[in-house]
Amino acid sequence: MLLTFIAVYLFINLLIGWWASKRISNTEDFVLAGRGLSFMFSSMVTFATWFGSETMMGAPAEFIKDGFLGVIEEPFGASLCLVLVGCFYARIFYKLNILTFCDYFGLRFGKIAEYASAILMIPSYFGWIAAQLVAMGVVMQVIIGLPLSTGIWISALLVMTYTLMGGMWSISITDFLHNILLILGLIILGVILYRRIGGIENIIAQTPPGFFRIIPKDFTLKSNLEYFAAWITVGLGSIPQQDIFQRVMASKDEHTAVKSSITAGIMYLTIAMLPLFIALIAKILHPELLNADTKMIIPNMVLQHTSPFIQIVFFGALISAILSTTSGAILAPAAVIGENLIKPLFPKTSDKQLLLIIRISVVLVTFFSIWMALSRQDIFTLVGESSAFSLVSLFIPMTAGLYWKKANLTGCIASMFFGFFTWLLCNFYLYTEVPPILYGLLAGGIALFLGSFFPDKLNSSKFSANQSV
Template structure:
């Protein structure tokens, strides 16, 4: 019965996605849902940006093992990102009427900056998408009893199918349905467990310092690494295409700002429920800690819950993963088609660009699928993805938006220096998080590039000044 109901739920999601695909008439519909989403739907879409495998499986595993300090990156850093986007970036970006985040680097700087930024943006997504595919494989292994690898392939095929047809319209409509399912399912499951075993009984067995929010150590390395946890997703995902296209799909700049801030607070609230479930799993089924800790919460539900709870949980889990995976696949595909391939085809019309965007979805999915079949740690895949965009894309975005004198040379030096320093620090395995060295390198590269002689066309200067305003 569980298998049948979950299968019906999967088919329902795919059906909704294909139904929504009928609204796709042009590239703007495919990439930004025609910029028509009302507040309630926009909030659900932005909320679903990260509420997937990392929150339900990765973060819950980290929380059970390392306490509150293990989940600073997500959900705290992730919620911080959405609030910052709403406060400082959404209005400015919405007014520019762009299709992709890569377009910003072209309009504010030049074509070369766009190409470099687009390349870094695309490669940063493969780990993120792979994490969602791994999670789909884990869920299908738990529910259907098939191998994780087979589950990865089958689950990815379902997500890619409706993303290929409907783009952001399919993502938006299914995200709204799935957000309702996620919140309702998690509330019911949490309430059911608390009726069986009081939360006080579970927390009483936890070790001292489990809920410590700041490092106990007073040395600078510990605090620097703690700061790195906050900014990995908190700042690193601000220049990412998935956040951009979800926020920019709103019907107005007011909706874009309000939905981003609302989604940040909603995310922080809802994301604590899987963490609580992980505590129950740790207390009621300690043997699960000896296995793959990413299976803590699914193992808890499969081992001690009623059929109704199992259906609700796996429905919510699949909803979360599918929502995140579909948007994650569409994001780099949009940058690939619009910013990397379109300049090579100057005579392409909108119909051709729409086809190019759909083919890019297949290419991105194929590369990510290969990575998912080779690696299985969701938390590591997500962290690497966010760190890459922080060290290369964040500084040029902020400088271009808030410092009018920033040049294209400064932006390019910033991206290359940040990436180079980060890779070197990774190789040296530094005690301080390598991402902080990369961020420092990106800032240093910006100022170094700013010292180069300025040789810019006056017309471009005016455009860039308008963007900075």
């Protein structure tokens, strides 16, 4: 019965992609759903940005080990990112009427910055997509007994197909349905387990002291810097990313973009608490599950200790979360490849040709991510390698470009270069005790400030630094 449900559920996703394809008439429809999403749809699709394998499998494993301090980056930092986007960035970017996030760098700093931002942004997605594919493969391995590689191929081709057909329209509609199933599934499972354990008092009584602390116990310089880095890795680092941009900019107007982003941040923090506490209750009720991979504590608990109905509800929710995250993550770099790398090389490219290029890029991104997923199957390694790119290279010049008139192309490129390579040096060669992203962020900030006082003869931008602010 569980296998039948999953097969039907995946087939419905393909039908939605086919239906959504009939609404695609141009590139803006494909990448930004024609900028026509209502508040409800926009909130749902933005909420689904990262609600995937990390939220449902990675974060719960960290939570049962280290409490709230182990999950600052996810979900707290992720929620912070969406709220900050709504408060400080959504309205400005929406007014620019651009297709990709990298278009902003071209408008503000010139074509060189546009190319550089695209080259830095695109690789950051491959590890993230691969991590979702590995998680989906693991789920199919646990449920059906498929080999991991087969599960990766099936899930990748499924997501690629409905993304290829309907773009952001199919992502928006499937995300809306996915989220309904996700929220209902987590609430039902949470209520059942809460009743079994006998209330919040029993949960607190069986957790170690300080488990629910939200701030470090020891206020040393090192611990505070690590704590700060955990907040900003996703909290700031994911702001300059195409998947966030395309979901927020798909709103029907700027006010909807702002409200939906803030609402999605609040939803994310609230709903992401459910898998954390489900994992904690599972640990208390079934401690033997800790002998296996802790990332699989919730799936194993559901398979071994719940009815078929609960299994259908939960695994429907888990598959929904992973599919939602993966589809948007595939479309994001594909749009940047077409709009910011290929189109500038062929200025006479028509909108129809650009749409075809982006669709071809969807296929290429998918197959490259499949290769990464098959060759490197550690979810945490894959996610970790993709998480810091945009923070150390793009966040500083993006924000400075919006809010500091003197920021120029020289400072922008210097910030990207020194931020990124300082992070690489500290992370892979020096192995610094202080989180490497802080060194990268500091180097990027200093480089932008100093570089912006040098002549900016290469800047071909027609964008006024303060026009949207």
